Amino acid sequence: MLLLLLLLLSPLVIFTERCHPDDKAAILKFKNSFSNGPQLLSGWTPDSDCCNRFECDETTNRVTDFSITNSDLAGTIPDAIGDLKYLKTLRLHKMPFLIGEIPKSITRLKYVTFFDISWTNVSGHIPSFLSELQSVMFIYLSFNNLTGPIPSSLSTLPNLSGLDLSRNRLTGSIPESFGQLVSPSLQGLSLSHNMLSGDIPKSIGDMIIYQIDLSRNNFSGDASMLFGASKSKSAIDISRNNFEFDFTNVSFMAETLNQLDISHNKIYGKIPSQILEASFLQFLNVSYNRLCGEIPSPWKLKYRSESFDNSSFIHNRCLCGSPLVQCK
């Protein structure tokens, strides 16, 4: 009886394997390209169904999500990654021994919307061919060993919604083309902790960006275009740069602004009293600049029971009033 049952079931077991042979071949190539792949990925065998391990499309059974995190796989990103043609998510995250450049073969991932290679030791330039990933919405390349400039081609991505290039060793300035992004709005743009420099393009002020982080670079000149009462920004961090502009007449998006950090620059003038209308503000730091005059008050903060303490204002040229010394 048992034997009969097994006989009946065995063809069924073979029949129900979902993994597409092309995806299986790519995944096995991926595994074998790493010196320690066979050891660390020993469960990836020719007779295991890749759709048990990775997310596959319900109808086509093609692998749609290839995510590897916290892995000691040692070597470069194999070209075989481009054979997983139906990926929507590619995520290689926290892989300290992943080295070498981002391979050209990734341009075959025409459906990828979420592209994440972060916390690795991938190096070289950010390839301008990333702009061939026409469906991409999020590009996360933070915490790698990337050098060179930001490719201006990224501005042509029609659906780009988040770009995080923070914590690399990027140089050069923000491409002029970023002010004319094809994508209608960005939820987030982070370029922090690099070695970027120069003026930021004026046109970047016209973009709708919800969170912008340019901190810890060596940008200089004017950043006042990032501010404005009609611009939908909820978080602005330009701290630890060389920005030098008059703060007196900037205005804020009072309905959305909740974080503002301009500390450690050479920003001068006064803190505009219009900032008091930003009632959702939760974090403020204007310290270590060249600001002067009276700190506006009273704050009408909805999400904070107390207003900001003196560490938000210290080390300016001549700011006065609560929480610093009284104005003369």
Ligand SMILES: *[C@@H]1O[C@H](CO)[C@@H](O)[C@H](O)[C@H]1NC(C)=O
């Ligand atoms: C890159 O490699 C260095 C040296 O092996 C290591 O200390 C560092 O943590 C690695 N970086 C990342 C982001 O894993």
Ligand SMILES: *[C@@H]1O[C@H](CO)[C@@H](O)[C@H](O)[C@H]1NC(C)=O
């Ligand atoms: C961009 O997003 C829209 C809306 O989600 C979608 O219809 C369109 O196909 C996307 N474009 C590309 C190139 O993926």
Ligand SMILES: *[C@@H]1O[C@H](CO)[C@@H](O)[C@H](O)[C@H]1NC(C)=O
């Ligand atoms: C980072 O990249 C540089 C070359 O750009 C290389 O010399 C260095 O070894 C890389 N660091 C790691 C930890 O891979």
Ligand SMILES: *[C@@H]1O[C@H](CO)[C@@H](O)[C@H](O)[C@H]1NC(C)=O
């Ligand atoms: C930052 O840029 C200024 C010019 O604006 C230059 O003098 C300075 O050397 C740069 N600092 C670093 C650390 O690159």
Ligand SMILES: *[C@@H]1O[C@H](CO)[C@@H](O)[C@H](O)[C@H]1NC(C)=O
């Ligand atoms: C700020 O605006 C006031 C009033 O419009 C104007 O008089 C002043 O010149 C402006 N200051 C700067 C530095 O633009």
Ligand SMILES: *[C@@H]1O[C@H](CO)[C@@H](O)[C@H](O)[C@H]1NC(C)=O
């Ligand atoms: C900031 O406030 C703390 C106590 O709240 C005080 O000890 C310190 O002297 C103040 N610093 C300045 C620069 O006002």
Ligand SMILES: *[C@@H]1O[C@H](CO)[C@@H](O)[C@H](O)[C@H]1NC(C)=O
């Ligand atoms: C503001 O930045 C300065 C300088 O980095 C720091 O000392 C201070 O603690 C910060 N204050 C707040 C409230 O973040």
